[in-house]
Amino acid sequence: MTLRLVELDAENLPAVIRIPPVVGEKAYVAPVLHSIAEAYVTPTAWPRVIMDDDEVVGFVMANWDPESEMAEFRGGIWRLNVADEAKGRGVGRFAVEQVAAEARRRGYDHITALWEQADDGPEQFYLKLGFRPAHELFGERVGILDL
Numbered sequence: 001m002t003l004r005l006v007e008l009d010a011e012n013l014p015a016v017i018r019i020p021p022v023v024g025e026k027a028y029v030a031p032v033l034h035s036i037a038e039a040y041v042t043p044t045a046w047p048r049v050i051m052d053d054d055e056v057v058g059f060v061m062a063n064w065d066p067e068s069e070m071a072e073f074r075g076g077i078w079r080l081n082v083a084d085e086a087k088g089r090g091v092g093r094f095a096v097e098q099v100a101a102e103a104r105r106r107g108y109d110h111i112t113a114l115w116e117q118a119d120d121g122p123e124q125f126y127l128k129l130g131f132r133p134a135h136e137l138f139g140e141r142v143g144i145l146d147l
C-alpha cells in the first residue's frame with residue numbers, strides 16, 4: 001500500500017462521494033457529500049482524500065480553528081470515512097497520523113476527535129490510536145490525542 005493525502009478535485013470527487021454512508025443512511029459519521037458541503041462554507045475546514053496509489057480509499061476532514069470559543073473545536077478530526085473494501089488495512093490509522101502531523105506543523109500540542117459511544121462505533125479505533133477519553137459534549141465522547 002502506498003497511502004497519501006490529496007486535495008479534492010474534479011477527478012477524485014465521484015469516487016470520494018461514493019464512500020459510505022450514503023445520504024439518509026443512519027451511521028456514526030456523516031456522508032462525505034455532507035462534509036464537502038460543510039467544508040465549502042467553513043474556511044477553517046481541511047478536507048483531504050486518502051489515496052492508495054491511484055485508488056480512492058477514504059476521506060478525512062480536519063478543522064483548524066485555534067480561535068474557536070470551544071476548546072473541542074480548535075483543532076482535530078472532524079470526519080473520517082474509510083471505504084468498506086479498504087477497512088482494516090491501516091487507512092484510518094494513516095489518516096489520523098497525517099492529521100496529527102499537520103497539527104504539529106501548525107503548532108498544536110494535541111488534537112481532538114468526537115465520537116458516538118456505541119459497541120459498533122469507532123471508539124475502539126480511536127482508543128487504539130492513543131486518544132484518551134475526556135468529557136461528553138452534545139451526547140458524544142470527546143477524545144484527546146497528545147502530540
Ligand SMILES: CC(C)(COP(=O)(O)OP(=O)(O)OC[C@H]1O[C@@H](n2cnc3c(N)ncnc32)[C@H](O)[C@@H]1OP(=O)(O)O)[C@@H](O)C(=O)NCCC(=O)NCCS
Nearest residue numbers: 028029080081082087088089090091092093122124125128
Ligand atoms: C473507524 C474507521 C475509520 C477505522 O478505519 P480503518 O482503516 O478500518 O482502521 P485501521 O485499519 O487503520 O485500524 C487501526 C487500528 O484500530 C483497530 N480498529 C479499527 N476499527 C476498530 C474497531 N471497530 N474496533 C476495534 N478496533 C478497531 C484496528 O484493529 C487497528 O489496530 P492494529 O493496528 O492493532 O491492527 C473505519 O472503520 C470507518 O470508516 N468506519 C465508519 C465511519 C466512522 O465511524 N468514522 C469515524 C467517525 S468519528
